[in-house]
Amino acid sequence: MRHDLRDVCMQIRRDTVRSIYRAGSGHPGSSLSAVEIMATLYFTDIFTCFPDRPHAPERDRFVLSKGHAAPAFYSTLAHKGYFPLEWLDTLRTVGSPLQGHPNLQKLPCLDCAVGSLGQGLSIANGMALGLKRKGQTQQVFCLIGDGEQQEGQVWEAAAFAGQHHLDNVCLIVDCNGLQLVDSMAIIKDMEPMDAKWDSFGWHVLHVDGHDTDALYDAYGSAKARTDKPTVILAKTVKGKGVSYMENQAEWHGAAPDEAQYEQAMKELTTEVKA
Amino acid sequence: MNRVPMRDGYGKALLELCRLHDDVMVLDADVAKSTRTEWIRKEFPDKYINVGISEQDLVGTAAGLSLTGFVPFVSTYGVFLTGRGWGQIRNTVCYNKLNVKLGGAHAGISVGPDGATHQALEDIALMRAIPNMTVITPCDWWETYKATLAVYDIKGPSYVRFGRNPAPVITSEDTPFDLYKAAIFRDGRDVTLFANGLMVHEALTAADILEKEGISARVVNVRIVKPLDLDTICTCAAETGAAVVCEEHQIMGGLGGAICEALAQHHPIPVELVGIRDRFGESGKPDDLLKAYNLSAEDVVAAARKVMKRK
Numbered sequence: 001m002r003h004d005l006r007d008v009c010m011q012i013r014r015d016t017v018r019s020i021y022r023a024g025s026g027h028p029g030s031s032l033s034a035v036e037i038m039a040t041l042y043f044t045d046i047f048t049c050f051p052d053r054p055h056a057p058e059r060d061r062f063v064l065s066k067g068h069a070a071p072a073f074y075s076t077l078a079h080k081g082y083f084p085l086e087w088l089d090t091l092r093t094v095g096s097p098l099q100g101h102p103n104l105q106k107l108p109c110l111d112c113a114v115g116s117l118g119q120g121l122s123i124a125n126g127m128a129l130g131l132k133r134k135g136q137t138q139q140v141f142c143l144i145g146d147g148e149q150q151e152g153q154v155w156e157a158a159a160f161a162g163q164h165h166l167d168n169v170c171l172i173v174d175c176n177g178l179q180l181v182d183s184m185a186i187i188k189d190m191e192p193m194d195a196k197w198d199s200f201g202w203h204v205l206h207v208d209g210h211d212t213d214a215l216y217d218a219y220g221s222a223k224a225r226t227d228k229p230t231v232i233l234a235k236t237v238k239g240k241g242v243s244y245m246e247n248q249a250e251w252h253g254a255a256p257d258e259a260q261y262e263q264a265m266k267e268l269t270t271e272v273k274a
Numbered sequence: 275m276n277r278v279p280m281r282d283g284y285g286k287a288l289l290e291l292c293r294l295h296d297d298v299m300v301l302d303a304d305v306a307k308s309t310r311t312e313w314i315r316k317e318f319p320d321k322y323i324n325v326g327i328s329e330q331d332l333v334g335t336a337a338g339l340s341l342t343g344f345v346p347f348v349s350t351y352g353v354f355l356t357g358r359g360w361g362q363i364r365n366t367v368c369y370n371k372l373n374v375k376l377g378g379a380h381a382g383i384s385v386g387p388d389g390a391t392h393q394a395l396e397d398i399a400l401m402r403a404i405p406n407m408t409v410i411t412p413c414d415w416w417e418t419y420k421a422t423l424a425v426y427d428i429k430g431p432s433y434v435r436f437g438r439n440p441a442p443v444i445t446s447e448d449t450p451f452d453l454y455k456a457a458i459f460r461d462g463r464d465v466t467l468f469a470n471g472l473m474v475h476e477a478l479t480a481a482d483i484l485e486k487e488g489i490s491a492r493v494v495n496v497r498i499v500k501p502l503d504l505d506t507i508c509t510c511a512a513e514t515g516a517a518v519v520c521e522e523h524q525i526m527g528g529l530g531g532a533i534c535e536a537l538a539q540h541h542p543i544p545v546e547l548v549g550i551r552d553r554f555g556e557s558g559k560p561d562d563l564l565k566a567y568n569l570s571a572e573d574v575v576a577a578a579r580k581v582m583k584r585k
Contacts, residue, residue: 061341104370112341116365122331123366126338126346129323133299134342153362156331163326 003044005212008079009035013241014268015075015088021261023092026100029251031072033176033209033236034143038062038069038076040215041141046223048138051081054109060138061111061127065120066145066174067101068253074098082109118151120144121171125157128166128229139223143172147179149190155200161229162201169229170222171202174209176238178249197231209234241268277440281379283418284436285310288347291426292318298426299339301325303332303350308438309379311349329354333362333374340372345426352378352394352435360400367431368406375425376401378435381411382522383555383563384472385438390554394435399527401433402500408432409500410453411521411529413474416445417497424453435471437522439560442475456503458510462492465578466510466517470496470529473520473548473569480574491578499529502536511541516585518546518577522569525549544584546577 012035020026041047041062050056064073071091078085083097090096097106101115112127114120124142131138148154161169173193177184184190194204203225207214215234222230238252239245242264256264291298292314302324306312315322325332329350336346349355355378356363367374378401381394401409408428412418418436425432450457459474460481469477474495481491492514494506511517517537519530530547537543550567564570 104372112338113370114366115369116361119330119334119362119366122334122362123338123341125331126335126340127342128338129335130339130342130344133344153328153330153334156326156328157334160325160328160331160335 002213003216005036005039005043008043009039010268011079012039012072012075014265016071017242017256017261017264017268019071019088019091020255022089024255025092026071026255027068027253028242028256029178029239029245029248030066030145030176031069032240032242032245033238034066034069034174035072035240036210036212036215037143037172037174037234038073040212040219042076042080044216046216046219047141054082057136058138061124061140063112063114063120063124063140063142064102065114065142066117066148067113067115070098070100070102073102077109117145117148118153121154121157124169125161125166128169129164131168137168139168139170141170141172143174146173146175146177146190146193147184149173149193150188158197158200158202165227166229167225167227170219171229171231173231173233174236175233176236178238178247178252180249180252182249193233201228203228203230205230205232207232207234209236210240243267276443278415278443279438279440280412280415280418280436281310281438283412283415284349284377284379284422284434285313287419287422288314289317290423291347292321295345295426297343297345299323299344299346301332301336301346301348303327303329303354305350305379308351309349309377329358330362333359334366336374337366337372340374345373345375347375347377349377349379351380351392352397353380353392356394356397356400356433364404368404371406371430373429374431376431376433377422378433380438381435382437382471383550383567383569384522384560386560386563387557389557393555395524395550395555396527397435398499398523398529399531402527402532406430407500410434410498411470412436412497413471413495414441414443414445416443416447416449417451420451421453421497437472441472444475444478454498454501454503456494456496456498456506458492459495460493462490462514464490464514465582466492466494466514467520467574467578468494468496468507468517468529468533469520470499471522473522476569476571476574477520479571480578483571483575484578489578489582496529496533499532502532504536504540507533507536508541511537511543516544516581518548518574518581520548520574523549525551544581546581548574548577
């Protein structure tokens with residue numbers, strides 16, 4: 001294992017469950033599936049960023065389009081040093097910079113903020129185009145959910161990135177297979193995803209979304225492409241790391257009660273020692 | 275009277291902005307000829323991006339460009355920009371207070387023969403309700419030109435609304451223009467005619483007719499709908515004691531709504547509204563439609579007579 005991210009991923013999982021438990025609401029399932037995807041960006045050398053200078057022009061960009069994964073994103077940023085870890089306990093409370101879904105005005109260290117699904121890839125494309133126009137070589141990463149692909153705007157943006165050969169865009173699809181009500185396959189199946197993205201002019205990769213080495217290699221492959229945008233279809237487990245949440249659609253947007261919280265923290269502690 | 279389409283003012287201003295500023299970008303959803311962004315496509319091809327027939331992507335792409343330091347001017351038909359792009363305008367552009375400049379073309383019923391699907395009659399209401407948004411409805415092509423230049427200097431989102439057809443030119447290059455002020459175009463004592471867009475011309479004509487009846491009407495061009503120039507509006511209310519609001523928009527949620535909200539809270543007086551009365555438009559020649567939908571000077575006169583009786 002080239003980058004041992006197990007500790008930081010465990011911390012992010014613990015923070016995620018704790019902050020949602022304290023807030024009494026949030027989206028644990030969708031946050032826990034995306035932990036490795038974000039940690040591999042922020043805690044390896046693949047993603048250039050400067051927590052002390054969050055707007056440095058030479059930084060790479062990250063757009064969290066599935067804004068409901070905010071608890072895991074906030075924890076990632078806090079551990080990276082963008083803001084104090086104590087802020088995590090203010091999630092979803094009045095006056096907090098950590099809104100239920102991110103906001104740039106309240107948390108200016110972000111590259112961008114999205115709450116309404118389907119909007120992030122267009123923004124990432126605009127950033128990528130802007131960087132190209134300025135002759136800058138930074139990469140724009142964007143994370144969406146698999147169910148989010150049901151939004152038509154995603155495909156408007158997919159066509160735009162293909163048309164303009166935005167090779168500085170790397171889209172990650174968190175393929176946990178579940179959405180709010182049920183499985184994606186039952187509601188509106190977006191498979192075959194690879195054929196869809198390929199036909200829109202994208203370079204398509206499949207990875208295990210919890211394997212940080214595989215993610216790292218995929219990000220590297222995206223950065224190396226010079227002809228087309230890359231989409232990484234990251235197979236994940238919704239609720240990953242908390243046994244009773246795993247692969248359960250009902251944990252898309254529900255907070256654990258006290259007993260459930262304690263069990264989750266017990267499980268997340270055990271695994272980090274193993 | 276000389277007539278020039280307001281959209282020519284938009285195109286002229288964009289050309290000038292492109293000459294002046296490296297950071298200006300012009301985004302289109304495949305209606306360049308209609309919005310006059312065609313002029314940019316020809317003269318500044320590097321500053322022009324056609325995202326295709328994709329209004330949601332149009333707004334989102336502009337948001338991303340603004341986050342890399344560009345000042346995107348985004349335009350398509352007002353009904354599609356503010357309708358199909360509303361969620362993007364609200365949640366991405368306005369909530370994050372991004373520096374994106376929206377241009378809503380083909381505003382109002384005077385779009386004409388294309389019919390109700392293409393006539394933006396709710397766009398002001400849609401834009402005005404969103405925090406951080408500045409909303410402007412110029413009265414002619416010179417004002418469209420000046421407003422488009424002026425919004426470049428706003429640090430945040432804006433919506434400038436303008437019409438398709440040749441419209442009376444009632445200002446000149448030299449007419450004073452302060453973006454944040456409502457402008458008194460004609461003084462009067464008995465009633466204030468607040469108007470914007472095409473209806474400023476109708477209000478001026480109405481004031482001429484009213485004068486012959488012995489009614490002294492003040493005409494105020496309220497080109498900025500948000501933030502509303504409360505000082506001027508309340509002063510006019512206090513000095514004339516009655517008002518008519520005239521606009522090429524639904525009477526719900528547009529300038530009439532904005533002024534009634536302001537006056538009800540700060541200086542209540544009788545108000546009559548001239549606008550589209552909760553119905554869709556239809557196909558027809560612009561002038562025929564303005565008459566058929568009670569947006570003519572005669573309709574403003576009738577409303578003024580009515581409100582005078584309520585004083």
